Structure formats: structure tokens, C-alpha cells
Amino acid sequence: MVSIDPTNFRDNTREQGFTTGSTEEHRGTQGKATLISSVFLCVLCGERLGHYPPMDATERDLFRLQRERMVRMQLAERGIRDVRVLEAMRNVPRHEFVPETFRQEAYEDHPLPIGEGQTISQPYIVAAMLEHLGLQATDRVLEVGTGSGYVTALLLLLCAEVYSVERHAQLAALAESTLHRSGYRNVKIRVGDGSQGWPEYAPFDAILVSAATPEMPPALFAQLREGGRMVVPVGPASSQELQLIRRIGGEPEVTFLEGCRFVPLVEGTVDSG
Numbered sequence: 001m002v003s004i005d006p007t008n009f010r011d012n013t014r015e016q017g018f019t020t021g022s023t024e025e026h027r028g029t030q031g032k033a034t035l036i037s038s039v040f041l042c043v044l045c046g047e048r049l050g051h052y053p054p055m056d057a058t059e060r061d062l063f064r065l066q067r068e069r070m071v072r073m074q075l076a077e078r079g080i081r082d083v084r085v086l087e088a089m090r091n092v093p094r095h096e097f098v099p100e101t102f103r104q105e106a107y108e109d110h111p112l113p114i115g116e117g118q119t120i121s122q123p124y125i126v127a128a129m130l131e132h133l134g135l136q137a138t139d140r141v142l143e144v145g146t147g148s149g150y151v152t153a154l155l156l157l158l159c160a161e162v163y164s165v166e167r168h169a170q171l172a173a174l175a176e177s178t179l180h181r182s183g184y185r186n187v188k189i190r191v192g193d194g195s196q197g198w199p200e201y202a203p204f205d206a207i208l209v210s211a212a213t214p215e216m217p218p219a220l221f222a223q224l225r226e227g228g229r230m231v232v233p234v235g236p237a238s239s240q241e242l243q244l245i246r247r248i249g250g251e252p253e254v255t256f257l258e259g260c261r262f263v264p265l266v267e268g269t270v271d272s273g
Ligand code: SAH
Pocket: 114, 118, 119, 120, 121, 144, 145, 146, 147, 148, 149, 150, 151, 152, 165, 166, 167, 168, 171, 192, 193, 194, 195, 210, 211, 263, 264, 265, 266, 267, 268
């Protein structure tokens, strides 16, 4: 279900764009030059997202091997220990969530453009966020910043219910079709300003915010259940720190995790249709 929140609709297309400053960088990032040139290539070619030629068995096997190597070298060797997270990342076909131009780079150690000036996060930071959330199979989770839908797919494997909010109508629609094509069901995606959360489905056991905010949005904390956890990149646009925020006795208990760089959490919605 992709529903558009009419109360919060604003055309922000001109404020968006592929800028190197809006791409995401994390620990161990390599191939920045590749990413930047790929971004321009994507713009120049007018890459249409979401159109994939069929894959043969050899290609699928190759991607499986790349995924296995990603899990071992980028995640396990860097300290990701949660076996459920490792298993989920071994299973979700990340290449399905990136534009075709970047498919061959899908399992590399850096973020990639997904259109609308946004990026799919580096595998390591995704795994770190999921691990810090300490997700249980029974959890109801809110995701802010659906983007490609890749993290949504991982959450669907790890939790019972996933609610995801994305401000770009086109990205939300594409993420939903990718998830359906890859066999993921039972996800609720909404076009809206994720900093306001999704009050109808609150409280949540966990909240994962995939965009950077100068301060933790109070509306999100309000939608966390007692004992609930939120992972959010907090800080200025240039760089942030990943924070784990737990709701203990109604108050936030903050743990600083590591430095990171995400695209910004922006108010309002975009229908670039
Ligand atoms: N987890 C995503 C990462 C997407 S990048 C993935 O796996 O692909 C961050 C996303 O947050 C972008 O798609 C951006 O459009 C979205 N975003 C930024 N501000 C937002 C807001 N206020 N509400 C909802 N989504 C937002």
C-alpha cells in the first residue's frame, strides 16, 4: 500500500539533485570517485529506474557469491555479530534494489545512488544499525526513509510488522514494486514526512531513521514504546554520529555509536511524478 499524505504535500523537486555532498559515507568507504562518476553517468544517461532485464542462473549465482563475500568481509570481519542480521543480509538480493547501471557494484563497500539525489546505504552501516536495534521477531518497527526498500526488506525478515515512510513519492512507489517483485509482502509504505512518524500505528518497538537530522525528532521519540529503541544519525549535514536512543522511564537514554554521513532528513514530501 502506498498512500499519499495530502496534508503534507509539497513539490520540492528543484531543491533536490545529485550532489556529491548528499551522498552517504561511512567507515571503510572506498571508491568515492567511482560513486561520483557513476552519479553523473546516471544523470547524463537519464537512467530510468526500475527496469531490469531478466537474469540467468549464472548471474544469480554470481550475486549470491558476492553477497556471501560481503557478509564475511564487510560485516562479520568488522564486528557484526547478530546472526539474524548476518543471515538476513545473506538473503536479501541487494542488487534488485539498485538501478541497473549500478547492479555490478551492489555488493561493494559503499553507498550507491538510487535516484532523486538519494542513496542506498553502505552495507556495513545498514548491518550496524540493525544490530544496535536488537530486533526481535515479534517487533513492530517504523522505518523513516524507505529509499530503495532494501532496509525495508531486511526489516521484513527480522521483525513481525514494518511501517515505512518516504518523502519522495517516486521512490516509495519504486520501493514497493521492487519489494513485491522480490516476494516481500505485508509491508506498509506511506508517502509523508517521516519526522512526524506514523502515529496511527504507534507505539513501535523500534525505529530506524535512514536520514540525518540535527536533533532527534520529538514526534519519533513519542512513538517509541517504553523500552523501545531508535537508531538515528544526529548532527549537521557534513557528518553525524549514529545514536542509539532507548526510552527508559519515559526519558531518552542516548548511546553514541559511531561517526557516519547520511543524506538529510528533509521536511515535507516530493511528488516529482
Ligand atoms: N534505507 C534506504 C536509504 C535511503 S536514503 C535504502 O536502503 O535505500 C534516505 C531516504 O530518506 C531517502 O530516500 C530520502 O528521500 C528519505 N527522506 C529524507 N527525509 C525524509 C523525511 N522527512 N521523511 C521520509 N523520508 C525522508
